[in-house]
Amino acid sequence: MPTNTELAPDDDSRNHAGDVIQLNTINDKPFEVADLLIAYLEQIGVEYIFGVPGGAIEPLYNAIARSSRRGRIRPMLARHESGAAFMADGYARETGKLGVCCATSGPGATNIITGVACAYDNSIPLLVITGQPALPAFGKRALQESSCTGIDTLGMLSHCTHYNSLVSHPEQLEQKIINALMRATRTPRGPVHLSFPVDVFRSPSKTAAYDLRALLQPPAMQDENATESLARLVRDSENVVIVIGGWCGEAAGVILQFAEIVGATFVTTPDGKGFINPAHPLYRGVFGFAGHTSAEAALRVEAVDLIIAIGTSMGEWTSSGWSESLLNKKLVHIDESDDHLARSPVARLHVRGRILSVFGRLAELMRDMRRPAHFPIMSSLQEPNRNLVLDESEKCASDAVPIKPQRLMRELGQLFPESTRFLADAGNSMAWAVHYLQLWDRRRSERRISGKDREAAIGRRKSEGGWLRVTVDFAPMGWAIGGAVGTAAANRDVPVVCITGDGSMLMNGQEISSAVAEELTVIFVVLNDAALGMVKHGQQLARAERIAFKLPATDFTAMARAMGADAYTIRSPDDFATLDMDAICMRKGPTLIDVHIDSEEVPPMSLRMRTLGTLV
Structure with missing residues (x-):
């Protein structure tokens, strides 16, 4: 294979160890440390690096450009470094893979921290890459120096x-990238950070020598004794409640199958x-912040003898x-x-x-068990899914103007197809969505898989989010x-809906421009109440000083159109009928829907007030 030309997208640079670049030069330029870093990220299937370029990471972007021409990793330009990290976060949640983001030295790195x-x-799991001035400049007050001497x-x-x-040093890269990626993808998962002086990035390098893919495969770890003990507890229990948490993504299907086998009702965390x-x-609904009284009631029923909290x-x-x-003696975590x-020391097990491994084993241990649900409160609701005890649920059908947030959540659940990904922002947006947003046409449980792939695939989901x-x-x-931008980049075949507030939009709304540039189908739904809503209602509930929550009237449709997005204003429930949702969901580019909501509606946030000790 020639060693002095850049690979075309359809060239095969793979050896028996994996996707390893075997070039000494690329386009007659020496193979650099930045190229080696990119080669390893190519190996593990990284598609995008989200970031904002700068002088200290210019060699990284040069290497990304060479990778892009090979049809591999692409840069995705954020408008702010915190937005780049949020995009990588959204990408990781959608794919279950590593998200990668980068920032230049100094303020680029400080911006990305949030x-x-x-x-x-x-x-x-994220890999965060930042730049530094050249090593000889450390301690000399180089521009944007962010080393230990700056x-x-x-x-x-x-x-x-x-x-x-x-x-x-160039020789450090391989060991450090291996250490970083293993820590990012092993429990506890999370971000890892590598910082590169610009001269190290530019240093000549050998080509990739290791195949990292097998090394980073998640282990099928399982506590066999504890799993067998749990199976015995379930067999000996009359009434079981399952709590499905945020880390059940790949196993959600098999957990639901388990619930049906043992006749258990279930609730979820937000x-x-x-x-x-x-x-x-x-x-039986959501337990926790903005949750349902039905979920709390399910756990409190005296006859419950086993609570299984998962992930x-x-x-x-x-x-x-x-x-x-x-958190009591009925709990298995x-x-x-x-x-x-x-955090659950009181649990009995x-x-x-x-x-996924635990429930795969449980399915084997309990395959002969199947009993109908006979939970005491089930008989009180013939259709518990459609009659959850929701506070003021009649407002979901209200025709009032301004629009009730409860009605907005109902409309969103009905307007969008079942493949939609919804992301609810911090604050009131999350509270309204967790409590009221429903998609009734979702499948009851995971698709059943037949044949030899069943055992390996049962319970898995294409998306972990x-x-x-x-x-x-x-x-x-x-x-x-x-x-939402990162989610849409990861999956361009489905609509992505960002439910956010006017305060959040004024803080980070510039990332609409990123969605425009990438032609991503993201629908930004802005809850416009001219206030920092959770601050406003929190002060009201606590009878605190009413201060520093008001926002000026803002035309978010004008803001979105100025960045190249489509935009619509919704002031009454009748306005929803004017939206061509099929066209919006098919559009290769973002759409903003500015919804003027009733600012006096208090979101379901009593838990937050109680834990702050300010609920009056």
């Missing part, structure tokens, strides 16, 4: 990454709602403020993460392992805006 911290607290961004990122290192069909007859962090919003209705399991995605621990405003 998005990295969000991924860290929500266990999203504004130490490496030190800042140490608090929100699982691996964090400066690559100070971040687990997107994995299930709200029409499932065993579903949940047991944080404030996912445990309903560490409620005793969940199943999770990959020791950190999550440590902890089952540690990959959730579910139909509704939220961020529950570190919850920055505007996360869903960038996250």
